[in-house]
Amino acid sequence: MNLTLEQKSDIENAIKNKEVPKYLYKYRFWHCGGHKGPKQNCKLCERNRLILTKQAIWFASPSSFNDPFDCKIPYRYDLLNEQTIRKRMKELNKNVSDDEISNILTYNPIFSKDPEKRKAAYRNQSKIISNNYGIFSLAGNYKNILLWSHYADSHRGYCIELDAHLLIKELYSLLYPPNNVAIDVYQVTYQEEMPIIIPTDNKEEDLQNYIQILTVKSNVWEYENEWRFIYEKNTNLSRYIPKQVIKRIIIGCEMPDDDKKNIIRVVTEQLPNTQIWEAQKDQERFRLEFKQIQTA
Numbered sequence: 001m002n003l004t005l006e007q008k009s010d011i012e013n014a015i016k017n018k019e020v021p022k023y024l025y026k027y028r029f030w031h032c033g034g035h036k037g038p039k040q041n042c043k044l045c046e047r048n049r050l051i052l053t054k055q056a057i058w059f060a061s062p063s064s065f066n067d068p069f070d071c072k073i074p075y076r077y078d079l080l081n082e083q084t085i086r087k088r089m090k091e092l093n094k095n096v097s098d099d100e101i102s103n104i105l106t107y108n109p110i111f112s113k114d115p116e117k118r119k120a121a122y123r124n125q126s127k128i129i130s131n132n133y134g135i136f137s138l139a140g141n142y143k144n145i146l147l148w149s150h151y152a153d154s155h156r157g158y159c160i161e162l163d164a165h166l167l168i169k170e171l172y173s174l175l176y177p178p179n180n181v182a183i184d185v186y187q188v189t190y191q192e193e194m195p196i197i198i199p200t201d202n203k204e205e206d207l208q209n210y211i212q213i214l215t216v217k218s219n220v221w222e223y224e225n226e227w228r229f230i231y232e233k234n235t236n237l238s239r240y241i242p243k244q245v246i247k248r249i250i251i252g253c254e255m256p257d258d259d260k261k262n263i264i265r266v267v268t269e270q271l272p273n274t275q276i277w278e279a280q281k282d283q284e285r286f287r288l289e290f291k292q293i294q295t296a
């Protein structure tokens with residue numbers, strides 16, 4: 001899609017205002033959990049390598065996340081005062097009687113003062129979010145030894161450096177205009193306590209509520225320094241990105257030699273302009289060192 005100059009500058013401003021870093025990172029394993037060592041034609045491995053082989057990125061459903069609190073912050077209808085609820089119900093349906101509203105307030109578990117009773121309503125809310133949002137998560141840096149352990153098969157996998165600005169431009173221009181897009185990028189915020197989300201009928205406040213539900217995590221995850229590309233109204237879908245977005249591949253310090261040969265072959269064939277780097281353990285410090293591999 002060809003954008004006008006004005007549209008292009010809108011996108012530039014969106015990137016600047018959000019202070020999106022120039023590069024963001026995706027840690028990956030080369031082999032799936034089912035097997036170590038080389039194995040031909042494993043479907044799961046193949047799917048995991050699509051970002052290299054087809055330049056496809058995946059917007060995952062929050063239901064697949066490894067943190068059960070992720071995207072599951074509840075709307076606290078129980079904290080709304082009765083007057084507000086009555087007013088809103090009348091706005092939604094002029095014909096609803098006061099008695100009917102009293103009934104709803106008594107029997108709908110979402111308004112219950114008993115947290116046990118609210119649980120079912122919350123599960124339902126989580127399901128709606130999981131079915132309506134797709135998230136492509138990226139990390140803020142490639143040097144974090146814990147992220148290598150958690151997401152790159154204990155350093156046997158690799159990490160991909162993506163040009164985040166180019167990626168945003170690409171995704172925004174698919175779905176211009178940015179203010180109204182079905183996709184946007186957000187930095188995850190980390191907090192000691194779960195935020196309390198009060199439902200609102202104000203559109204702007206409701207959007208802020210949604211952003212909080214989708215981007216606030218416990219501060220034990222702070223080391224991830226995560227950024228999220230969030231796709232609205234759809235989940236579990238893939239999108240192709242241009243090859244230039246993939247700037248660099250960094251091979252984990254524990255990747256077996258056979259795998260290393262294979263990943264170098266794939267990247268050299270598919271992504272001739274992508275640099276290939278390798279992590280090495282600093283023997284005397286809790287730190288990784290990185291050096292470029294010359295393939296030519």
Ligand SMILES: [Zn+2]
Pocket residue numbers: 031032033034035039042043044045046
């Ligand atoms: Zn596999």
